[in-house]
Amino acid sequence: MFRALVLEKDAAGQASASLQELDDARLPEGEVTVAVRYSTLNYKDGLCLSPSGGGLVRNWPHVAGIDFAGVVEDSRDPRYKPGDAVVLTGWRVGEAFWGGYATKARVKADWLVPLPAGLGLRQTMAIGTAGLTAMLALMALEAHGLTPDKGEVLVTGAAGGVGSVAVSLLAARGYRVAAVTGRPETESWLRDLGATRIVPRADLAETVKRPLEAEAWAGCIDAVGGAMLARVLGQMQHRASVAAVGNAGGLAVPASIIPFLLRGVNLLGIDSAQSPFEERSRAWSRLAAELPLDRLEGTVREVGLADVPALGAAILKGAVQGRIVVDVTR
Numbered sequence: 001m002f003r004a005l006v007l008e009k010d011a012a013g014q015a016s017a018s019l020q021e022l023d024d025a026r027l028p029e030g031e032v033t034v035a036v037r038y039s040t041l042n043y044k045d046g047l048c049l050s051p052s053g054g055g056l057v058r059n060w061p062h063v064a065g066i067d068f069a070g071v072v073e074d075s076r077d078p079r080y081k082p083g084d085a086v087v088l089t090g091w092r093v094g095e096a097f098w099g100g101y102a103t104k105a106r107v108k109a110d111w112l113v114p115l116p117a118g119l120g121l122r123q124t125m126a127i128g129t130a131g132l133t134a135m136l137a138l139m140a141l142e143a144h145g146l147t148p149d150k151g152e153v154l155v156t157g158a159a160g161g162v163g164s165v166a167v168s169l170l171a172a173r174g175y176r177v178a179a180v181t182g183r184p185e186t187e188s189w190l191r192d193l194g195a196t197r198i199v200p201r202a203d204l205a206e207t208v209k210r211p212l213e214a215e216a217w218a219g220c221i222d223a224v225g226g227a228m229l230a231r232v233l234g235q236m237q238h239r240a241s242v243a244a245v246g247n248a249g250g251l252a253v254p255a256s257i258i259p260f261l262l263r264g265v266n267l268l269g270i271d272s273a274q275s276p277f278e279e280r281s282r283a284w285s286r287l288a289a290e291l292p293l294d295r296l297e298g299t300v301r302e303v304g305l306a307d308v309p310a311l312g313a314a315i316l317k318g319a320v321q322g323r324i325v326v327d328v329t330r
Helices: 043-049 121-143 161-172 184-193 226-233 258-262 277-290 293-297 305-316
Strands: 002-009 015-022 032-040 067-075 085-089 104-107 112-114 153-156 177-181 197-200 217-222 236-244 266-269 300-304 323-327
Touching (some): 002 305, 085 121, 121 266, 153 226, 161 177, 161 217, 177 184, 217 226, 300 305
Parallel strands (some): 177 197
């Protein structure tokens, strides 16, 4: 038996969540069974927990949770053996497949990564999908020439999960970080994470008036998308890059092609969900070595499974600051 936060639909087609005890036979197919210890709360989790399933959940009942860390309980794959500590992010786990909001999960071996040296299970989920995405974005920017001497790096949606880790990572690497937020109460917190400048969201919320503005940013990790991304593209330095990691501000980007043609700006899409094993392993190793874990701990709030539904609604409203770690045994 295992305990899970189960999403079910009623006769009216509305989804709701409840804690249930399930038989192991309910676990999906997969080569590796993991005793889950921690999961997290991400924007996608909020969508899955919404009354409609956010368009992500197709099969009911469902167990959400797009990432988790735990210990292998049983394995039919030679790469993993009982007792191995592992982490999972992406691969539509928690959306199309049962995820981490349970004390057990069964998944494909290819989706797992051994727990990186120097990190515990809780620390790994304090980083989670958000932190992995932030590191993949930084790796992409640096692969396209970003270095600390080039100038300020902009982080939009800086008070969120990806944004807050991105601020810490960049600052630890010696970058000057301009953090965008629409919540004045987060400004001192963002400075504690390493931001050297706070940019009010309203300064970038205006729609594009000119295809090119003054060159301001050496790089950008954008968690917002929409009109803000369009505006930022026109403010990038010559041959600078934007790593796009989110769409909290909308799916449509009303942008001009001019920044690409006249400044050689690069727009880099970051897909952490299906990142290859080698890339994920490299990113986790860098996170273990470079992320200031003491600074990260100050961004973490730990909750139990019963707390997740209300927090899922809150994250969709932009009312969650920093990182939420879910202790699935609580």
